[in-house]
Amino acid sequence: MTGLLGALSEAWDEVRVHKSRVVLSLVGVFLAVFAMTTVTALGQLVAQVQQESAERGAGRPATIQVNAFDPMTGMPPDAEEWDAAVADFTERYGITTAASVSYGEGLYRLPGGTQRVQTVRVSPSYGELHRKEPVQGRWFREGDRASLSPALVVNEAFLEALGVPDLSSRPTVVLGGPTPVRATIVGVVREGYGSELVAYRVDRSGGPWDDAGSVDTAQAMYGGPTTLELWVQPDQAEQVMEIVSRDLGLALGVQVDAYRQDASGMEETLAMLRLAIRGAGIVVLVLGGLGVLNIGLVTVRQRIREIGVRRSFGATSGRIFSAVMLESVCATALAGVAAVGASIVLVRNLPLERLLNDGIPLADTPGFPVAAAVEGLVAATAVGALAGLLPAIIAVRAKVIDAIRF
Amino acid sequence: MTLLALEGISRQVDLPDGSVLPILTGIDLTVAPGEHVSIVGRSGSGKSTLLNILGLLDTPSAGTYLLDGEPTDHLRARRRSRLRGEVFGFVFQQFNLLPRRTAVENVAAPLLYARGRDFLRRRRTAAEMLDRVGLGGRADQVPERLSGGEQQRVAIARALVRAPRVVLADEPTGALDVETGAQVMALLAQATAENGAALVTITHDLSVAALAGRRFRLEAGRLSPLVEQGALGAATSDRSSA
Known part of the structure; x- marks a missing residue:
């Protein structure tokens, strides 16, 4: 238990100490999750608008x-x-x-x-x-x-x-x-x-x-x-x-x-629309993840000595791996929370009915899709895990005696 | 009773051209609990490799390393790491403090790998340790704002915070002026003695080596007792040439 707490504490400490670097590395993830979540939420609203528009007629x-x-x-x-x-x-x-x-x-x-x-x-x-x-x-x-x-x-x-x-x-x-x-x-x-x-x-x-x-x-x-x-x-x-x-x-x-007389094929059309939106979101997210990976790789090489010192404290390979990984996951998860929050604020405050539905009130105005928020958070965490994987492997494979250099 | 025992330890590395480079040859060394041992030698004589082997950071090519009478050659990596954290404390020449962490955070860092109460009370323990090395008032300073002597005192506090049974010090005064180095070395010797920990020091400074109860010379990978005045003189000239 204390091992997990220690790894989390270590990861959080790293995020806290290197705020500027972490924030810079997370800009891409923030924007990607924000875009993906917002586009997904808007996509659902657009789909609702289209559905209601079609249903008004047929x-x-x-x-x-x-x-x-x-x-x-x-x-x-x-x-x-x-x-x-x-x-x-x-x-x-x-x-x-x-x-x-x-x-x-x-x-x-x-x-x-x-x-x-x-x-x-x-x-x-x-x-x-x-x-x-x-x-x-x-x-x-x-x-x-x-x-x-x-x-x-x-x-x-x-x-x-x-x-x-x-x-x-x-x-x-x-x-x-x-x-x-x-x-x-x-x-x-x-x-x-x-x-x-x-x-x-x-x-x-x-x-x-x-x-x-x-x-x-x-x-x-x-x-x-x-x-x-x-x-x-x-x-x-x-x-x-x-x-x-x-x-x-x-x-x-x-x-x-x-x-x-209703548009029976509309569900398929909307499903395609949602799929296209999701695909675009994933592409954006992958690009954001590459930014995190890039900075993570550069950073872990700069921290080899520190990692060697931690090994001298008794840190196991697993512990080093999980700390570097968790650092990435903690950071991107935080970025995900911020991005989803920003997305909710934006979507809730956009004059969507005026922009999308010619000012006609929606009969069933969908709330911010919980699925989109959850997806955003999961995606951010997953990107953190993936982007942290390579730096974590490098950290573990670093030769301690070269890192410390007595 | 012997805490550490090296018996016929050798270490060699394979070079890209297929040849073999011997670094340590037939090293025999014992360290008893609470003992102070110093090792002097030229650069490239194998001092760092010897310290790496003692601290379970490296493994010998041949020979036996006994820790508490138990051979260490078959230990799994995880067990070696745990033993390293529990048995050894390291003091480095360049201090190797974690940048942008305060003194107390640096001292508490090894306790992140401890368990139970030691982990949970790590900050308090670290503060107490800083008090012991006379830096209680600078606990919240980052290393960049500390002098060299203060940084090495923080490093000593960090090495001792898990109450290790052996402190391995690599040129602990190498980056300090003579006066500060003497103060730091005195503190290191005193603190380890108070903790009942053995101290193994690698140094070029004969005055530092002289503080040890037993002194050794490492030359071309071979360890020999350092007892004669002539040998000490040779070591002194080593430092001036380093």
Whole structure:
């Protein structure tokens, strides 16, 4: 026990006494671990951003899109029958997240005149399925479906066209058409290209004005959901697609098509990205380790006499080896701790959402990856051990009598 | 009772041209506990090699080296290292203090290789040892700030800190002026005597050699007693020619 304590004490003493040399030798390791840890952490955040960005469009893995229509007429099934069949299906198979979505255009009375705006009519659960994170206000909730004033979530361009800076004034907008109704804007999302206006409207708004604002009700855009989205386990996606086509088809007497719409290959892409980042980090770390090795080799040759003196004190070969090795390990481990700390401070204080995600809040903001921190520390220690190996061998092989030179 | 015994010790090295260079030949020497022995000789006469063998830093080519009556030729490297730390203390001509360590850290350094209580109390023991050599007030000075005499006193304290049974001193006054050398040598002799340790000194200085109870001359690898005035004179001329 005292042998280990002695070796550690000796190593620490060497680090303490030769602070300047040690610090200089560790600059490379510090930078390498800092870079590797930071890049790994940022890589994970970028991956999260990419994943959320993809999921905003195509849904979370695995999202099954279901379309139903009469093969003879091409018309969707009756809305109430469809809703009942879907409710029965999701309950029977324990599917907890299902959303309806339909696309169309709505008429909105804006200060510049009535304008057609691309409108997506969705159920509240669509937000969870597509990671909708409003930059202002909120996403739809179940209560909005019964609201007498239809709830809207619009993009920033829409809000600008409406002439209001934010939601503090609880802005409303009149949905045009034969039976106009005043809708309430409850949230703002960052979507659309340039000045393109985008609006989301909760489905099944209560009251006779359910179709208010529809450009053409005959399109049945808002008459009943023609597209159903189901969020299921990725490994069950194939099975669900088969079952939903069969069961809903039999229940409604219509043709039901189901296919997976999320980016199923994204995991592989992200894995490749992470691998590339890790590879770059390792290269940087090896370069930093070479610096430590170089200085370690030069230093151990300068310390041959000291090593000889220690041998005269009774230091065994093993003890000399472990002391030189531990000196390197202690130093690089300290550099690793400092580098990981600096990396955490940097990553936590970078405006990542603004830089990486167009200012959209991340639905699941990952914390600083513990794995990256642990990897950084382990890598620093490993570099210390590797870089200390050669000097330690040289120290042990030094001829004591030549080193001391009586 | 004999502490160290060299019996017919020889040491030779193989040269690159295939020839053999004898360094020590048929050395017989005994050292008793607490005894003071000095060895004088020219440069290249094999003094350092003899000290290396005595301190278990080197092994003889032939002959037997007994430590406490036990042969040392079959000792494993690890055991040799441990015995070296426990039995011997070394004093070097150039002090060989660890640079940038304070005096007390230097004196405590051998105790890093001790075990148990000796290891745990090393700094306190080192401070006490520095007090004994009169450097208690300079314990926190680094060697670079100490005079030559002070550095050698630190080295003496370091050699004695593990209470060795033998102190091997290589030209302990070689880097000091005459007056300081005499003081340091007196201190070394006194401190080793107080510890009950044997002292083996290699020196060019006959006045230093004269402090020893037994004196030897090493010439061309052969050891002989140094007792005659003529021989002492020869050793003195050796130093002036060195």
